[in-house]
Amino acid sequence: MPDLAPTEIKALARILDELDYYQLIHVSPSATPSLVKAAYYATSRAFHPDANRHLEGELQSAVAKVAKRITEAYSVLRDPRRRQAYDRRLEAGAGVRMQLAEAQAEAGRQSTEERQGRTREGRQYFTLALADLKRKDYLAAERHLRTALTFEPDNPVFKEQLASVRKLTR
Amino acid sequence: MNELAIGIDLGTSNSCVAVLRGGAVEVLPNGYGEYTTASVVAIKPNGSVVVGNAAKANIIHDPKHTVYSSKRLIGRYFFSEEVKKARAICSYEITEAENHGVRIRIREELFSLPEMGAMVLRELKQIAEMQLGRVVNKAVITVPANFNDNQRQATKDAGRIAGLEVLRIMNEPTAAALAYGFGKGLRQRVAIYDLGGGTFDISVLEIADDVFEVLATCGDTFLGGDDFDDRLIDLLADEFMQKEGVNLRNDPFALEKLKVAAEEAKKALSIDSEAEIRIPDIYTAEGRPPCSIQRKLGEREFGQLVNDLILRTFKVCDEALQQAGVIARDLDGVILVGGPTRLPMIREAVRQYFQKEPKADVDPDQVVAMGAAIHAASLISSDQEAFLLDVTPLSLRIGVAGDMAESVIERNTPVPIEQTRTFTTFQDNQESVQIRVYQGESRVAAENELLGQFEFSGFRKARRGEVAIDVTFEINADGIVNVTARDQETGKQSSTRITLSSGLSEGELKSIIEQARTERVQTVLPPAAAIPALPPAVQAGEAGAQRAEGKRSSFKPGEAGAQRAEGERSSFKPGNALAQRVEGKRSSPKPPPPRKAPPPPPRPQLEVTEPELEIGEPVVVSAPRPSGPPTSGFAPADLGESPDEAPTDEHLVFDATPQRGSDLAPDPVEDAPDLLGDDDLAALSPEIDLVDAQTVPADDEPATRGLFDAPGTDLSELPDPDARKKK
Numbered sequence: 080m081p082d083l084a085p086t087e088i089k090a091l092a093r094i095l096d097e098l099d100y101y102q103l104i105h106v107s108p109s110a111t112p113s114l115v116k117a118a119y120y121a122t123s124r125a126f127h128p129d130a131n132r133h134l135e136g137e138l139q140s141a142v143a144k145v146a147k148r149i150t151e152a153y154s155v156l157r158d159p160r161r162r163q164a165y166d167r168r169l170e171a172g173a174g175v176r177m178q179l180a181e182a183q184a185e186a187g188r189q190s191t192e193e194r195q196g197r198t199r200e201g202r203q204y205f206t207l208a209l210a211d212l213k214r215k216d217y218l219a220a221e222r223h224l225r226t227a228l229t230f231e232p233d234n235p236v237f238k239e240q241l242a243s244v245r246k247l248t249r
Numbered sequence: 250m251n252e253l254a255i256g257i258d259l260g261t262s263n264s265c266v267a268v269l270r271g272g273a274v275e276v277l278p279n280g281y282g283e284y285t286t287a288s289v290v291a292i293k294p295n296g297s298v299v300v301g302n303a304a305k306a307n308i309i310h311d312p313k314h315t316v317y318s319s320k321r322l323i324g325r326y327f328f329s330e331e332v333k334k335a336r337a338i339c340s341y342e343i344t345e346a347e348n349h350g351v352r353i354r355i356r357e358e359l360f361s362l363p364e365m366g367a368m369v370l371r372e373l374k375q376i377a378e379m380q381l382g383r384v385v386n387k388a389v390i391t392v393p394a395n396f397n398d399n400q401r402q403a404t405k406d407a408g409r410i411a412g413l414e415v416l417r418i419m420n421e422p423t424a425a426a427l428a429y430g431f432g433k434g435l436r437q438r439v440a441i442y443d444l445g446g447g448t449f450d451i452s453v454l455e456i457a458d459d460v461f462e463v464l465a466t467c468g469d470t471f472l473g474g475d476d477f478d479d480r481l482i483d484l485l486a487d488e489f490m491q492k493e494g495v496n497l498r499n500d501p502f503a504l505e506k507l508k509v510a511a512e513e514a515k516k517a518l519s520i521d522s523e524a525e526i527r528i529p530d531i532y533t534a535e536g537r538p539p540c541s542i543q544r545k546l547g548e549r550e551f552g553q554l555v556n557d558l559i560l561r562t563f564k565v566c567d568e569a570l571q572q573a574g575v576i577a578r579d580l581d582g583v584i585l586v587g588g589p590t591r592l593p594m595i596r597e598a599v600r601q602y603f604q605k606e607p608k609a610d611v612d613p614d615q616v617v618a619m620g621a622a623i624h625a626a627s628l629i630s631s632d633q634e635a636f637l638l639d640v641t642p643l644s645l646r647i648g649v650a651g652d653m654a655e656s657v658i659e660r661n662t663p664v665p666i667e668q669t670r671t672f673t674t675f676q677d678n679q680e681s682v683q684i685r686v687y688q689g690e691s692r693v694a695a696e697n698e699l700l701g702q703f704e705f706s707g708f709r710k711a712r713r714g715e716v717a718i719d720v721t722f723e724i725n726a727d728g729i730v731n732v733t734a735r736d737q738e739t740g741k742q743s744s745t746r747i748t749l750s751s752g753l754s755e756g757e758l759k760s761i762i763e764q765a766r767t768e769r770v771q772t773v774l775p776p777a778a779a780i781p782a783l784p785p786a787v788q789a790g791e792a793g794a795q796r797a798e799g800k801r802s803s804f805k806p807g808e809a810g811a812q813r814a815e816g817e818r819s820s821f822k823p824g825n826a827l828a829q830r831v832e833g834k835r836s837s838p839k840p841p842p843p844r845k846a847p848p849p850p851p852r853p854q855l856e857v858t859e860p861e862l863e864i865g866e867p868v869v870v871s872a873p874r875p876s877g878p879p880t881s882g883f884a885p886a887d888l889g890e891s892p893d894e895a896p897t898d899e900h901l902v903f904d905a906t907p908q909r910g911s912d913l914a915p916d917p918v919e920d921a922p923d924l925l926g927d928d929d930l931a932a933l934s935p936e937i938d939l940v941d942a943q944t945v946p947a948d949d950e951p952a953t954r955g956l957f958d959a960p961g962t963d964l965s966e967l968p969d970p971d972a973r974k975k976k
Contacts, residue, residue, distance in 0.1 A: 120460050124636055128665065128726055129417075129628060147667040147723070154662050178668050180657060 083125060085138055092141035099175040100152035100165065108166065112157065119153040154179055160186035194236050201231040208240065217247045252629045254387035254416055255377045256424070256621025259369060259404065261320040261473060262446030262588065264288045265618035266373040268381065269626035274428070274619045277380040279372075280773035285614050286376065290368040291315040292355045298769040300372035309505045312340030314355050316365055318475060321447045323362040323407070324400030324752075327351050331471065340501045350752040360766075363753055366407030367767045374411055375772035388413045389625040391617050393448040394420040395468025395642045397688045397698045398730040399752070405727070406753055411767050416628045418727040421445070422452035423463055423639055424620030425586045428611055430456040431623050431635055437581035438464075440569070442599055442607065443617075444562060445587040447473040451566045453573035453580070462638040465573035465661045467565045472558060474515070474589035480554045481511040485526070485542060493540050495532055503531050514546050519591035522548045552594045559598050566602060572661050583607045588614055638663055641724050646697055648685030654694040657722050667723045671737070674708075674716045681706035684720060686732050705734040707741060 101108045104118040124130060126146040134142055155161045155177055164185035165177050177185075196202035204227035211220035224241040231237060255277075258265045263285040267276045276284045279301060291304035292314050299307070308315045318335070325332055327345040336343045342354040352359040370390070377385045390413075392404050401418050408415035422441035429439070435456045443450040450468040454461055485507055486497045497503040510528050517524035524546045530539040570577060583603045589595060590613050599607045611619065627635050640661045646654035647670075657668055672682065681704045689697025708716050717737040724730055735741065753761070 120457065120462070120636075120638075123638060124460070127636070127638075129636065132628060133631075143665065144667075147665050150663045150666045151668070154666070178670065179659065179662060180655075180668070180670075183659065 083131070083142070088134075088138055088141050088145070092144050095145060095148055097175065099169055100156055103152050104149060104156075108169075112159075115153070115156050119149065119157075123149050123153075151176075151179065155182045158182075158186070160190070196227065196231060196234060196237070198230045201227050201234065201237070203227075204230070205237060205240075208244075212244070217244055220244050221248055252387070253381065253383065253385060254389065254625035254629045255374075255385055256618050256623065256625045257370060257373050257388050257390045258421065258424070258615075258618035258621060259320065259366060259373075259390055259392070259407075260285075260288055260446055260617075261318055261448065261475065262288060263614060264369055264373055265615050266377050267615070267618040267622035268377065269622045272432075274622055276615045276618060277377050279376045280379070284612075286369075286372060287317075288320065288369045289315060289317045290319070290365055292358075294356075296769055297771050298368055298766075300369055300770055300772075303773070308340070309502065309509065312501050312505050313342065316341050316353055316355070316360075318447060319353070319362055319365040321475075322351055323366055324397070324403035325351060325362075326752075338504075340505065346752075348752060358766075361753055361757075361761065363403045363406040363758075364410055364761055364766065366404060367410035368770055370407055370411035370413060371767040371770045372772055374413060375770065379772065379774060386412060386414055387416055387625065387629065389417045389419050389424075389621040389628065390415055391419045391421045391424050391621050393445065393468060393470060394422050394443075394450040394452055394466040395448065395470050396728070397643055398700050398728070399698065401727060401729050403753070405729070406758055409758065410761055416625055418729065419621055419624055419637075420450070420452070420463070420466065420639055420642075420728070421617045422450050422466060422586065423454070423461065423637060424618075424624065425584055425611075425616045426452065426454045426456065426461055426463075426620065427623050427635055427637065428616045428620035429582075429584050429608070430461065431620075434458050438575060438579060439582045439584055440566070440577075440580050440603065441584050441586055442562070442566070442590065443586035444589045444595065445473050446475050446589075449473060449562050449565060451562070451569045453569055453575060459634060460636050460638065463640045463663075464575070465569050466640060466642050467569040467572065468642060469561065469565050472561055474587070476558055477515055477555045477589060478508060478511040480558070481514060481546070481551070482507045484554060485511070485544075488544075489532070489540070489542060493532065495534075495540070497532065500532070506531055510542070515551070515589070515592070518546070518548055518551055519593070524551075548594060555594075559595060563598070563602050577603045580605070584611075584616075585609045586613050586616055639726070639728070640664060641666075641728055643688040643698075644690055645722055645724065645730060646687040646689065646694075647720075647722075648687060648694050648702075652694045653692050654685075654687045654689070654697050655692075658724060660690065662724075664724045664728060665726050667721055669719050669721045672718050672720060673714050674711070674718075675713055677713050678710045679713065679716075680710065682718060682734075684732065684734065686722070686730065688730070700730060701732075703732070703734075708736040709738060 095103075101110070104115070104122045106114055106118045110118070123146060126142050126149060128139075128143055128146060131139065131142045155165050161177075161179075161182040164182055167185075168174060168177055196205050204223045208220045208223035208227060211217070211223060221241065221244045224237060224244060228234065228237050228241065253268065253270070256267045256269075258267075264287075265276060265285045267274055269275075278284050279286050281302070283302065286301040287305040289301065289304040289308065291299045291307040291311065293299065304315060305317070308317060318339075321331055322335055322343070326349040328349055332343065332351055344352050344354050344359070346352045346359070346361070351362055353362070353365060354360075370388075374385055374388070388408060390404055390408050392401055396404070405415050405418055422443045425441050425443060426439060430437070436458065437456050439454055439456065441450070441452045441454065443452070448468060448470050449472040450466060452466040453464045455464055456462075482504075489495060489497050497507060506528050510526050514524040514526050526542060526544050526546055528542040531542050532540040566577075580603060583599060583605060585596070585599065585607045590599075590607075590609070596607055596609075623635060624637065641658060641664050642660060644656045644660045645658040646656050649655045657670065658666060674682065683702065683704050685694070685702040686700045687694060687697035688700055691697050705718060705720075708718065719735045719737055721733040721735070722730070723733070
């Protein structure tokens with residue numbers, strides 16, 4: 080791997096906060112996971128502290144800064160759910176950086192939505208059912224769960240809940 | 250002369266040193282021709298220090314002044330479980346130092362754990378110098394993948410005390426993978442099953458030619474070959490108790506004999522299906538004939554004894570595979586590392602779990618040092634021959650309200666990485682904020698390892714919410730953590746670059762280095778005496794040939810292993826130790842003499858001391874600490890050192906001990922408000938210092954987000970997203 084030119088390093092470190100993760104590791108936003116991985120290998124290889132031990136002072140810290148951002152980019156892009164969350168952020172123009180905890184939380188929120196229902200009605204009746212359960216009104220809960228399932232017949236969470244409620248109503 | 254750097258596997262039981270030269274890895278044998286050196290340090294009455302098997306043999310005669318398994322204690326607090334356990338079973342004296350530090354007292358001297366590690370490192374450094382005929386002062390040192398920041402920092406300190414510039418703290422399984430895949434142009438996914446003397450690690454790696462990417466690593470720092478020995482010791486002691494009515498555990502000498510016998514029996518069972526344990530006269534008392542222990546131990550019986558320990562390793566494997574997103578069937582290979590993996594019962598269990606024959610083409614005792622040597626060479630050379638992408642084994646957390654700890658960087662995130670969170674003050678005219686950093690997998694703060702805490706102050710007094718403070722968490726390629734706080738308004742970073750160190754302050758470390766007690770380590774020269782006076786220029790052809798041979802033999806696992814085992818047995822135990830020996834049923838009573846490096850004749854007591862070695866370039870003893878000025882001490886130990894800089898606020902009193910167990914409300918509030926807004930929290934927890942300025946709303950990250958630790962506030966019932974996911 081040829082050494083990086085000092086001007087290149089400095090320039091990159093300067094504009095780091097303007098590059099999105101795809102630009103940073105030189106892949107298109109539609110790149111497949113294996114392309115993302117290959118790009119991560121190639122770019123971290125250039126900027127990893129191991130490859131730049133000879134650099135000193137300002138350059139060393141500039142390289143380290145880029146390397147850490149590359150790792151961050153990979154940590155977000157390698158996980159499909161985090162990548163989706165990141166893409167939504169880019170689309171919304173809400174910044175090019177996403178802290179890992181944010182990405183994780185965002186991804187988690189998505190799956191929460193799945194858990195609680197995709198349709199408005201499904202969510203509505205599921206929520207009612209949960210309230211019934213809290214009151215230990217299992218018959219009402221069963222009724223509401225059945226209704227929720229008419230809107231989302233495939234929702235595994237609804238089905239599972241219904242099955243366990245039925246055990247109680249019998 | 251070309252630069253040279255060595256790789257060191259600093260093990261719980263045994264250590265090993267290797268070097269990469271001319272494209273080949275050479276494991277460097279010690280003066281007795283052994284490729285591994287026991288990590289045992291004996292301190293003699295005259296103050297001189299002996300390391301290795303000679304020291305190990307000393308345990309029986311002088312248990313109080315012989316230190317073994319000190320790696321189990323390095324980087325730990327005095328109140329930790331591991332230290333408690335060691336105090337109960339170790340024959341040497343373990344004492345408490347300031348700020349919950351640990352010291353070992355030998356006669357009138359106190360040694361810190363890094364200094365004990367340094368004794369072993371010093372021995373290995375001197376072995377390397379003798380074998381290479383030149384001064385060596387750069388090294389890569391390996392640690393169990395699951396070591397936390399305190400343990401890594403302490404190991405790095407050990408290197409520095411030993412006069413080594415530590416190029417990298419490297420994970421043991423990663424090193425093993427490097428030794429396995431280096432220069433082979435592989436495209437594989439492999440698992441490294443690493444069962445050492447004191448720790449278990451499993452790593453899953455993807456090897457793409459010269460890139461080694463760790464996908465996940467998991468471990469158990471409380472599980473190792475020593476625990477297998479302990480089971481056997483318990484069995485023998487219980488049986489003796491039943492038969493003779495005497496508890497051998499109360500007799501340190503008898504206990505040491507049991508330990509030796511148990512370890513030997515385990516080793517014998519690596520080769521044979523049955524071992525014979527014989528400890529004559531283990532107990533003598535007036536008025537009764539001396540008692541002995543003699544019994545056979547079959548593989549099956551031993552297997553039953555340790556079966557649950559073996560199963561425990563596979564629980565950890567499940568976790569690692571899940572984290573890596575692979576299933577056992579997808580893996581191209583499983584590589585065994587560590588002495589205990591020689592046991593046929595373990596190989597069989599590994600084979601069944603991974604559904605493939607485990608690979609042991611490289612000696613499991615040497616493979617880690619070899620990988621470290623490859624990486625060391627790669628780090629000092631201009632063309633990178635191997636490129637490693639490792640991960641952090643433990644989640645990095647920050648203390649938040651209700652004695653909880655919120656994850657900032659999850660485990661198995663690649664390193665180096667940096668994450669910045671912005672916080673703001675919570676009260677009007679607040680003058681300081683308190684930051685606690687933890688490592689571990691629990692949402693409950695006290696169940697994690699506290700790396701350190703610090704207070705950030707000096708920002709503008711303002712209404713609450715007006716001051717913005719960026720807290721940056723960095724994990725470098727060594728897996729070592731740095732935390733920085735910065736006032737957004739002024740860009741002020743005063744006393745904010747913090748190293749959370751193992752407990753030795755920069756000042757203490759310097760004074761230990763000045764004391765230079767590791768120079769007392771007396772390393773035995775090779776019997777050939779091939780290296781007479783050590784001028785760096787003389788790289789005797791003789792020595793070269795010897796090395797080359799060493800290299801070849803080190804690659805033949807079976808032979809080399811057997812040779813080493815015999816070597817240890819035949820050449821090391823002085824008369825008394827031989828009294829109790831364990832023989833494999835089928836093993837030949839007289840082992841063939843080792844091919845290379847015959848057992849040295851009456852130990853050549855050539856004392857190599859520092860002056861003789863310091864020919865040529867001076868030994869560099871001062872590797873810079875990875876972080877800021879010595880005054881930045883927020884490590885517990887530092888506080889006493891620099892009372893001027895360190896805030897004297899009571900918050901800074903290190904109080905992890907009382908937290909233990911006392912923290913969680915025993916009777917958690919049933920309706921914990923998990924949908925509180927910030928205002929609610931204000932009412933609930935007046936002591937809270939900070940609020941996250943980002944206030945990212947998220948279902949799974951409820952109101953505690955960004956709130957710094959507020960003692961006395963009980964929000965322990967907040968939902969734990971991690972736990973929920975696991976369920």
